Amino acid sequence: MSPGLILPATILAVASAATHDFSKQLRDEIQLLAGLGVEGDAHAGQTVKHRSRVRVDPTQPNLRQVHLIGTELHAELARAGFDVGPADLGENITTQGLDLYALPVGTQLTLGESAIIELTGLRNPCAQIEAFQPGLLAQVLGRADDGTLIRKAGVMGIVIAGGVVRAGDAIAVRLPPPPHRVLERV
Template sequence: MSTSPTVLAVAAAATHEFSKLPRTEIRLLEGLGVEGDAHAGQTVKHRSRVRVDPTQPNLRQVHLIGAELHEELLRAGFDIGPAALGENITTQGLDLHALPVGSRLRLGSSAVVELTGLRNPCGQIEAFRPGLLAQVLSRTRDGTLIRKAGVMGVVIAGGVVRPGDAISVSLPALPHRLLDRV
């Protein structure tokens, strides 16, 4: 496995399905998200968020999951591959959850995604595979909830993203804020 962060897979879905469809490439559109994806737009597109306030800014334009989660799930008996959990971009060699809010990921030659927070795993994950929700949620010794179902971001600069593309990370200015659910 490469030690340099890379894009392992990309995916999109035009409808609100749980899993997305693997693609050979996706196009990120500045301020909108993944071209042709049901979650693209300046305002929220996740159905539960739309019901609450459809005018909220869309902080969940792009969903990223590390392949390391897929490996962890496989060890727990869940054979889950890229796009199955609804992510647009599967990364490899990058601890997404350790990055602070505002981290910018350059994907390939021009696309840039700024991290806004954590995906909040919900009952859809349990409906997809019974027992899976417990695998993507855990608690620290002090009871703090840990969400491991990926991170969310917004598109700062558009461009095409393909499997094999390099990922570089730019951290925001200090002080850093931990990712929290968005």
């Protein structure tokens, strides 16, 4: 096995939405486009598409082309009494068997046969999560023992290599060379 390679996890679900709705629609497959994101998704593009960030500076690079959440978060939320499934929190890709939050910035995920996403950072949980289900925001935000804010609303990435991605596809993980930087809000 080559250095920095972690054995495959899998994709549980894929989703997209042409409009800026909170939740996305589950799909049989999505097409990732290099340098842009998910074909037909409201957040695809070279420059930022999230409305709050567009208001600040519409020319900034889009580091949030693809949103990923692990199904492990859905299970955690279910134990806390919430009903949240794939695509409900706006993710394009729901993973299984992979601790997304433990991966460093620059980690590359090979999805299926050819698509590659590079992780850029964490999604910042916002008021829309609370509007989706009251009390949910508190479940995806927390504090570590040292007071550091913990964000659990998914990770963001950019598309390095395009390709079709489907539920059931394997995910291979390639870590960047050290030193590793922890994922931070993007």
